[in-house]
Amino acid sequence: MGYIADLIEQYGLVIVFINVLLEQLGLPIPAYPTLVISGALISPEKFSFSVLLLTAIFAAVIADTFWYFTGRKYGTKVMGKLCKISLSPDTCVSQSQSLYLKIGSPALLVCKFIPGFASISSALAGSTGTKLITFLIMDGLGAALWAGSALWLGSLFSTAIDDLMNILVEMGKWGTLLVLFALIAFVASKWWERKRFIKDLRMARISVDELNTLLANGETPIILDTRAPHLIQDGWIPGAQFASLEALDQLVLEMNDNDPVVLYCSCPNEITAAKIAKALMARGYYNVKPLTGGIDAWRDAGYEVTNT
Structure with missing residues (x-):
C-alpha cells in the first residue's frame, strides 16, 4: 500500500x-x-x-x-x-x-x-x-x-x-x-x-420474423412504439401507435384483453418495451410481447419502416 x-x-x-x-x-x-x-x-x-x-x-x-x-x-x-x-x-x-x-x-x-x-x-x-x-x-x-x-x-x-x-x-x-x-x-x-x-423483466418475446409473418397473413396485432419522441424521427413500423414510458398513465387501449400486443423500443434488452408490457399485463392484458431486438432488429432484417 x-x-x-x-x-x-x-x-x-x-x-x-x-x-x-x-x-x-x-x-x-x-x-x-x-x-x-x-x-x-x-x-x-x-x-x-x-x-x-x-x-x-x-x-x-x-x-x-x-x-x-x-x-x-x-x-x-x-x-x-x-x-x-x-x-x-x-x-x-x-x-x-x-x-x-x-x-x-x-x-x-x-x-x-x-x-x-x-x-x-x-x-x-x-x-x-x-x-x-x-x-x-x-x-x-x-x-x-x-x-x-x-x-x-x-x-x-x-x-x-x-x-x-x-x-x-x-x-x-x-x-x-x-x-x-x-x-x-x-x-x-x-x-x-x-x-x-x-x-x-424476463418474459416471452416475439421475433421480427414472427411479427412480419403475422402482418403478411393479414393479422392486425396492436403495435406500440415505446420510444421517446426524439427517437422516432428515423421511422417506425407501419401501423404502430406511439406510447412512451412517460405517457404510460394516459395509455388507453381499445381492445379485448386477449388481443395480441407487440411493443418495441431501441434499447438493449427491450427495457422500455418490457416495462410497459409489464404494466399492461398488470392491467389485465395478457397477450403482450416485446419485440426482440426492437426497431433496430426490424430494420436490419430489411422489413418496411415508414416515417409518414
Missing part, C-alpha cells in the same frame, strides 16, 4: 488524467475517490488545486468529445452500445436519456454525478444536434463542478483521509488487498444489480 501511496504522490496528475479518461469513456473505474484522495494531498509542495482541476476537466472533455462525435455520426444506434458496456441498470440509462431529452444541454452540468449518464449524455448531445461550442462549454462546466466538488471534499477532510491512508500503509499488502477487494466488490455489485433488473 505504501507503493500505491508513493505513486499517487509522484504521479498524481497522470493517475488523475488516466482514471478520469477511462471512467468517462465508460469503464467501471470510479474516478471520484481518486479525485478525493488527490484533493487531500493538495499542498504547495505536492499538488495545486487549479492544476488538478484542469487535468480532470481536460481528461473528461476528451472522453466526452469522443462520445459526442460518435453520437453525431451513428445517431441513436450508439445508445445500445453504451448500454451494453455500462454496469448501471438499463433503467438508469433510460432515465438519463429522458432527462437529457427534457432539459437539453444543461443536463451536462450534472451528468457526471449520475452513474452511467456521462457518456450517454455526450452521445445524446451529438445525436440531437447540440452545437459543438455549446457542448464544450456545458460539458467543461459540468466537469469542473464534478471534479471540483471531489477535490474540495478531499481538502476538507484531508486529516481523516491522511489517517486512513496511513492505516492502509501500515497494513502493507493487506491494505492493498483491501482496496482491490473494495473495487471488485463495487463492480460486482453493479453487475449483479443489472443482472437482477434484467431478470425481473
Whole structure:
C-alpha cells in the first residue's frame, strides 16, 4: 500500500488524467475517490488545486468529445452500445436519456454525478444536434463542478483521509488487498444489480420474423412504439401507435384483453418495451410481447419502416 501511496504522490496528475479518461469513456473505474484522495494531498509542495482541476476537466472533455462525435455520426444506434458496456441498470440509462431529452444541454452540468449518464449524455448531445461550442462549454462546466466538488471534499477532510491512508500503509499488502477487494466488490455489485433488473423483466418475446409473418397473413396485432419522441424521427413500423414510458398513465387501449400486443423500443434488452408490457399485463392484458431486438432488429432484417 505504501507503493500505491508513493505513486499517487509522484504521479498524481497522470493517475488523475488516466482514471478520469477511462471512467468517462465508460469503464467501471470510479474516478471520484481518486479525485478525493488527490484533493487531500493538495499542498504547495505536492499538488495545486487549479492544476488538478484542469487535468480532470481536460481528461473528461476528451472522453466526452469522443462520445459526442460518435453520437453525431451513428445517431441513436450508439445508445445500445453504451448500454451494453455500462454496469448501471438499463433503467438508469433510460432515465438519463429522458432527462437529457427534457432539459437539453444543461443536463451536462450534472451528468457526471449520475452513474452511467456521462457518456450517454455526450452521445445524446451529438445525436440531437447540440452545437459543438455549446457542448464544450456545458460539458467543461459540468466537469469542473464534478471534479471540483471531489477535490474540495478531499481538502476538507484531508486529516481523516491522511489517517486512513496511513492505516492502509501500515497494513502493507493487506491494505492493498483491501482496496482491490473494495473495487471488485463495487463492480460486482453493479453487475449483479443489472443482472437482477434484467431478470425481473424476463418474459416471452416475439421475433421480427414472427411479427412480419403475422402482418403478411393479414393479422392486425396492436403495435406500440415505446420510444421517446426524439427517437422516432428515423421511422417506425407501419401501423404502430406511439406510447412512451412517460405517457404510460394516459395509455388507453381499445381492445379485448386477449388481443395480441407487440411493443418495441431501441434499447438493449427491450427495457422500455418490457416495462410497459409489464404494466399492461398488470392491467389485465395478457397477450403482450416485446419485440426482440426492437426497431433496430426490424430494420436490419430489411422489413418496411415508414416515417409518414
